[in-house]
Amino acid sequence: MIPTNPYGHVNEDLSAVANEARRKRRRRYLTSIVIIAGFAVGIIILLAVTAGNFRTPRFRVRSATFGTLNVVNSTTPSFDIVMNTEVGIRNRNFRRFRYRRTTVDFYYREQKIGEGIVWNDRVKGRDTRKFVVPVVLSSENVTSSSELQNDVNRGVLALRSRSRLTGRFKILIVIRRYKHVNMDCSMDLVIATRELTNISCR
């Protein structure tokens, strides 16, 4: 007599249950792969859309007040001026812009007459950081005294400020996007009224 296995029936059931469980597990596994892949694609698209898309911040001279303002109006003209220059960095992006220290150079007719320091710091998203940069402007190295004589006579000095700021935006902790920001402003210093007017930046 062939011994019958009283549990044969049960075994079949058990293996069917095991198969079903395995199938379920596989389905769950595939589902999580699809979800993770979906997330990855989403993040990549988000990065592609935002990463290269930062607007260059604006960097400019906004106004100034004056300390010492010695201007000699004679045939040997000269000036020695302490200008407290208000500078602004405007960040139109939603992310913080962190910049490095730089200098702002001031010119009178292509001759450098002074410089100020912008210390490393940051601008919040959608914000403008304003601060005062003290600068000493000196005619010490100005060679064209006839032009200077004309301007001093008229009472208006045409100045120019130039600078280059380097900073970065951070995305997802590890990705950094660098931006170089140039300043090139022209302005008129009215000696009698101690005013900085006609500030115009490119």
Ligand SMILES: *[C@@H]1O[C@H](CO)[C@@H](O)[C@H](O)[C@H]1NC(C)=O
């Ligand atoms: C004038 O030139 C000298 C020599 O190049 C330099 O050391 C000095 O700092 C300059 N002065 C100003 C006000 O730029």
Ligand SMILES: *[C@@H]1O[C@H](CO)[C@@H](O)[C@H](O)[C@H]1NC(C)=O
């Ligand atoms: C500079 O001196 C000249 C001659 O003395 C005079 O005519 C002119 O008004 C003076 N300019 C200023 C801004 O004081």
Ligand SMILES: *[C@@H]1O[C@H](CO)[C@@H](O)[C@H](O)[C@H]1NC(C)=O
């Ligand atoms: C400001 O610019 C205008 C136009 O260029 C000019 O007429 C005016 O004299 C300037 N002001 C000063 C103070 O130089």
